[in-house]
Every structure is written in structure tokens, then in C-alpha cells.
Amino acid sequence: MKLSGGVEWALHCCVVLTRAARPVPATRLAELHQVSSTYLAKHLQSLSRAGLVRSTQGKTGGYVLTRSPQEITVLDVVEAIEGPQSTYVCTEIRQRGPMGAPPEACAAPCAIARTMYAADHAWRATLREVSIADLVRTVGTDYEGDVLGPIGEWLVAADS
Amino acid sequence: MKLSGGVEWALHCCVVLTRAARPVPATRLAELHQVSSTYLAKHLQSLSRAGLVRSTQGKTGGYVLTRSPQEITVLDVVEAIEGPQSTYVCTEIRQRGPMGAPPEACAAPCAIARTMYAADHAWRATLREVSIADLVRTVGTDYEGDVLGPIGEWLVAADS
DNA sequence: CATTACTCGGACAACTCTTGTCCAGGTCAA
DNA sequence: TTGACCTGGACAAGAGTTGTCCGAGTAATG
Numbered sequence: 001m002k003l004s005g006g007v008e009w010a011l012h013c014c015v016v017l018t019r020a021a022r023p024v025p026a027t028r029l030a031e032l033h034q035v036s037s038t039y040l041a042k043h044l045q046s047l048s049r050a051g052l053v054r055s056t057q058g059k060t061g062g063y064v065l066t067r068s069p070q071e072i073t074v075l076d077v078v079e080a081i082e083g084p085q086s087t088y089v090c091t092e093i094r095q096r097g098p099m100g101a102p103p104e105a106c107a108a109p110c111a112i113a114r115t116m117y118a119a120d121h122a123w124r125a126t127l128r129e130v131s132i133a134d135l136v137r138t139v140g141t142d143y144e145g146d147v148l149g150p151i152g153e154w155l156v157a158a159d160s
Numbered sequence: 161m162k163l164s165g166g167v168e169w170a171l172h173c174c175v176v177l178t179r180a181a182r183p184v185p186a187t188r189l190a191e192l193h194q195v196s197s198t199y200l201a202k203h204l205q206s207l208s209r210a211g212l213v214r215s216t217q218g219k220t221g222g223y224v225l226t227r228s229p230q231e232i233t234v235l236d237v238v239e240a241i242e243g244p245q246s247t248y249v250c251t252e253i254r255q256r257g258p259m260g261a262p263p264e265a266c267a268a269p270c271a272i273a274r275t276m277y278a279a280d281h282a283w284r285a286t287l288r289e290v291s292i293a294d295l296v297r298t299v300g301t302d303y304e305g306d307v308l309g310p311i312g313e314w315l316v317a318a319d320s
Numbered sequence: 321c322a323t324t325a326c327t328c329g330g331a332c333a334a335c336t337c338t339t340g341t342c343c344a345g346g347t348c349a350a
Numbered sequence: 351t352t353g354a355c356c357t358g359g360a361c362a363a364g365a366g367t368t369g370t371c372c373g374a375g376t377a378a379t380g
Binding site for chain 2: 035
């Protein structure tokens, strides 16, 4: 029960991409965060498949957010990386064994599964309430001075 | 990001243990659910270490709940199996790279981590609201007739 | 318009963790 | 004393994650 580390990378990338005027290559994003560029590229592909970022190829290619930051929720990013499936999978063990319940009585999920699903929904609801724009705003108030601005400029600078 | 399958087993065991008058051996619980007895035993050991069940050794040994069902929450069981650590681990990548933030500015967790922690807390809060007694009550209304009673009797029966 | 350099994209291994099994040791009731 | 049961650890298999590589495509450039 541990979230993939790629979620953290992807969220940080989305936050800094809000301050980039031009497409940012995966290599530059990896350099900024000091992570493996090839592995980060894989996660960026997931974001691309989910439609959160658009990739442009060629010499000045890279990644750009497709929507405005307030229209991208943290849940969007998490589900793009982790997948939309629930954290709990019910194997219907109530139907198994000598005291197993008959299948026709198990149309609805059992009480245990319903509880776990409710918790999963509460988790997702919390993530849905926060947008990338909210994160950017919070980062702005967390530190003295503007920290995201210089990062955005560094991302589109000529070289490192 | 998938919950261990042992959580499902443990929860079902706790529910049926509420209807067992005497200690129930792990073998019998495994037989009831048609799962590996040796692997289930490992999870029951986790419940024992967490203090949710008491194990008695010897010929008529087995597992019994230590507290009344309404004093055991679903979260207790989940944390006994999965551990109490958060689902999200922050690696502080904001401090890394050429634009890394200085450590003295990172006393508090970053905005991303705070959001993930909040979602984690919401998940746990939901699980904490539901007790084993609640599950037993819900199971009673889910089906026609009493399904847990016969199971409790079967658990303490002489043989299968 | 051809070249070239740069990018993404998906297929390919190495690794870690979870899942599952097994056995020796200790304990209690009959 | 015997048999059944729990405890703890060591051990193997499988899945999922982490990480790497090379080919296809695209845009700038001369």
C-alpha cells in the first residue's frame, strides 16, 4: 500500500510547467529535479496519454499543459500515473468455502467492500478538491519571494 | 497502489470471530474462507501483534477477539496488516537540483505533500468511523435470515 | 529541399516488494 | 506422554515497480 514515486515527480512537473512559456523537454525537467530522465519520460508519457499534457516533437519540442491549471486536479495526475482502479479489490471470499453464500445473494458488494470503497472515494474526493492552480498559489505563500518564477525561466533558458 | 489482499482476509476473520464462543484455530478460519492456512496464519500473527486478537496455544487453542466488536475499527485491522505509515512518501525533491530550495526553508512539508497527507487522513477517517460491530449489523440486514450465526457454530464445531 | 539534431514513444531488462510455503520450536489440554 | 495448536523465521515464486535502451517522427537550419 504505497503510492508510486512517479506521482510525486508528475505533480512537481505539473506545478513548474504552469510557469513555462514554451514546451519543456523531459530532459530539462529531469535535470531540474535530479531524477532519471528516461524514467521521468515514462511518467510524462502517462500524463500525455491521459490528456493532461501535450507533447511536441522536434528540435524545440517538449511538454506543455493542455488545460489551465485550475482545470487540472491532483486526482487527475494521480489517476494518470496510478490508474483509475480502486485501491481495494474484493475477491468475494464470502461465496467460497463450506459456508459460502450463494451467488444470487451477492448482487451487491458486501459490507466490507462497501466500507473500503467509501474510504477510497473519500481519498479521491480530497484529491479532486485541489487543483494545480491551488498548489501554485500555496507555494507562492509558503516561501519568501517568488520561487516558481525563476524556475519557469530556467526551464526555458537556452542551456544549463 | 493496491491494498494487500490480506486486509480482506483479516476483516472477514474479525467479523466471523464475533460469533465464535471459543478460540478458533487458524486452520479452521482458512478452511472457512478457502485460503492458504499458512499465509492466513501470518496475517493473524499481525493482528495478534497489534493486540486485536489474543492467541491461546495448545490443543484447544486459537484466536479470539480481545475487545468488544464496537471497539475495533476497520482502520485498526487495516493498519495492523498494512502498517501505520502513510500511503505517500515525500522525497523532498524540491531541495534537489539546480533550483533546489535551501533546507532551512523546508521545515514544513510542501504543498503537494500536505495535499496527499490530507487525502490519506480522509481515507483513514472513513475507516475509523466503521467498527466491526457495524459490519456485523450491516451483514445482518443485507441477507435474508441469519448467516453469521451458523458460521459461528461451524467455527467451533467438533470437525468439518 | 535535404540534412541534422532534437524530441517523444514504446519495447526491453533489473530490481524490490508482496505473496505464499515450509519447517523447527514452544505451549497447552487430554 | 501424546497430539494439536500457535510462534517465528527462513525460503521460493510471482507481480509490480524502477530504470534503460533504441527506433520513429518532427521541426529548425542551411
